[in-house]
Amino acid sequence: MTGPLGVAIVGCGTISHQYLANLVSFPGVRVVACADLDLERAREVAARYGVPVAATSSEVISHPDVELVVNLTIPSAHARVALAAVRVGRHVYNEKPFTADRESGAVLVEAAASAGVLLGSAPDTFLGAGLQTAARVVAEGGIGTPLSALTLFQGPGPESWHPSPEFLFQPGAGPLFDMGPYYLTALTTLFGPARRVAAVGRRARDERVVGSGPRAGTRFPVEVPTHVTTLVEFAGGQAATMVFTFDSPLHRTGFIEITGTEATMRVPDPNTFGGEVLLRRAGDDDWTPVPTEGTEAGRGLGVLDMAEAVRRKRPHRATGELGLHVLDTMIAIAESAERAEFVEVGSDCPVPEPLPRGWDPAAIRFG
Structure with missing residues (x-):
């Protein structure tokens, strides 16, 4: 496909406004749907940002114009919502923490790899x-x-x-x-x-x-x-x-x-x-x-980087593997504090390449 990448927001709580304020301004993506357990809240958020569809999570995940799901649900729902999206061929970007535990995170990473879709994770502040x-x-x-x-x-x-x-x-x-x-x-x-x-x-x-x-x-x-x-x-x-x-x-x-x-x-x-x-x-x-170089556009840079990765067939930076590794490290820290001993961190992740100089969200277009 060409043109802006179709994005759905699942979870219309407070953090969604920070994402939407940016995503609706990036020419490389098009926010086509919003979902929330509170359907009225989804409608209000969609109306505020000019998003054409407000519906349930299952409806927006399966919407034909949605290519990537931005999962802003509560942490305990991250794995369930993301897995549902992956299973119907959608790319997924999860808010932090990646999932609630190591096991569900590993299942999600494996499912995305098997489905051939990209998996991303907050925070994207490092971009x-x-x-x-x-x-x-x-x-x-x-x-x-x-x-x-x-x-x-x-x-x-x-x-x-x-x-x-x-x-x-x-x-x-x-x-x-x-x-x-x-x-x-x-x-x-x-x-x-x-x-x-x-x-x-x-x-x-x-x-x-x-x-x-x-x-x-x-x-x-x-x-x-x-x-x-x-x-x-x-x-x-x-x-x-x-x-x-x-x-x-x-x-x-x-x-x-x-x-x-x-x-x-x-x-x-x-x-x-x-x-x-x-x-x-x-x-x-x-x-x-x-002297600093780069963008300060805010939350959503990781989603835009994923969109560019999808359209231009190159690796993205805020990967699911990175999110899972950070989660694994935090769980190991909690285990170490409880057990009073060193704990090994078993996971791995690629180190993201720096963005190219001059990378500008306003200039990224496809097709």
């Missing part, structure tokens, strides 16, 4: 200007040989501002699974896959209190570690110390430093598409900015 610039600095030897990394995500937790924060303190969430995909994806695209991890997990208190909205004052249980410190060893020999915590009164997020034999690089917040890259070489008194 933004900030992390793409960092990847080029590393690839071009700008810090020498990469040796180690330090990442920090610290804060007091989301219950003070989120009106319904309970799900963020339940299994499959916590600071590790909520924010870990951004930091681990960034490091995996810079270093390659992880090989083993060691971690400590703690929980500062057994209950938290909703701090805003109509349910303010409601107490709820904490079911997962709210502080995780981990050491991750990568296949290339690099080691990363990573902190994820909802227990810190100090807000410090988006912190990544990469140390090489020749320089240290400060990398932008991996939950954004832009930001400043800074270098500090031995003997320097201060950091030196590196």
Whole structure:
């Protein structure tokens, strides 16, 4: 087929607006349908963004104009919805985390390979200007040989501002699974896959209190570690110390430093598409900015890259294998914290090539 790739959105919650605002503006894709368990919400979202069809997930997945499904459902539904789409020959891009567990993720990857369709996974922030610039600095030897990394995500937790924060303190969430995909994806695209991890997990208190909205004052249980410190060893020999915590009164997020034999690089917040890259070489008194190159268009870049891969028959970058490997690494970290021992990471993934210089979402057209 030629022309814009036909896309369907399944799951019309809050995050769908960030995707749709971009996808309807990219000439390389055409959003043809929206679906949600709440059909009225799907209709409202479709009307807002000029999408012609609003229907159930099964209806939009089988719609003849849909070639790729953007799966924005809740994490526990990621595997089921994606597998249904793969089985009728649709390419799929999953929001993070890739799936809820290793087993369903592996089944999904195998099913996509058997069906001959592409599988993608968020986050696609590494395709933004900030992390793409960092990847080029590393690839071009700008810090020498990469040796180690330090990442920090610290804060007091989301219950003070989120009106319904309970799900963020339940299994499959916590600071590790909520924010870990951004930091681990960034490091995996810079270093390659992880090989083993060691971690400590703690929980500062057994209950938290909703701090805003109509349910303010409601107490709820904490079911997962709210502080995780981990050491991750990568296949290339690099080691990363990573902190994820909802227990810190100090807000410090988006912190990544990469140390090489020749320089240290400060990398932008991996939950954004832009930001400043800074270098500090031995003997320097201060950091030196590196001019960033690339797009800051936002969520949906991974979908557009997949569309280009489909139309031009080339590999895409935010792959299902990458998403599954990051999930596998997070599960290994959780297991290590529980068992107090090193845990091997058994999966692998290709390291995505940097985007070509000048890659512009507004200029990508097919046919």
